Amino acid sequence: MNNSTLIYMFNKVLRTAILLFILYLIVTNFTTFLLVIAVIFLLIYFFIYKKLKSMSNGFKFTYTQNDFGTNQHQNFNFNDFDFNSFNQQFAQKPGLGEVEKAKEFFGFTHSPTKEEVKKRYKELAKKYHPDINGSDDTMMQQLNHYKDILLQYVG
Known part of the structure; x- marks a missing residue:
């Protein structure tokens, strides 16, 4: 083996060792x-867990027989409750832009009545039904969405 081969092999071994x-x-x-990072997350979790656990000890709710012993709600009938009017209190009114889009989709140039909306809905449903x-x-x-908007708008 000559000297250059030894130097070449030594360089190769040295490069591999450095790599x-x-x-x-x-x-x-x-x-x-x-x-x-894992230790930091564990410590944070541990301290937050301890803090939440110490806070939750004061908030235990217990009920006794006496809490339900009053007869003030005994005659309440859920069938008499009007859920539609109750839900309408919390429903958002549609924006004017949505109402205008709905009128345009239905082809109304004026403020329609509930009966007009229903009649036009039936006509358009025959036209836009997925089977057709x-x-x-x-x-x-879109038709169903705009129908809901118009019915909500006309009340």
Whole structure:
């Protein structure tokens, strides 16, 4: 073996050793970094958990037989309760832009009545039904959406 071959082999071994050493440093430092992050998260979780647990001890609700012993609600009948009017109190009124879009979709130039909306809905439903449009239900979905808006608008 000549001298240049030995130098070449030595350079090859030295480069491989340096590469392996750099990879070793990267892996060990990254692993250490991940361990530090995991410990930090565990400590944060532990302190938050302890704080929440200490706060929850004062909020226990208990009921006794006497809490339900009063007869003030005994004759309440849920069938008499009008859920529609109750829900309408919390329903948002449609915006004017939505109402205008709905009127345009239905072809109204004036403020329609409830009966006009229902009549026009039936006509348009025959036109936009998915069975007629080859299973495309986007127009029917728009029709239903705009019908709800108009019915809510006219009250």
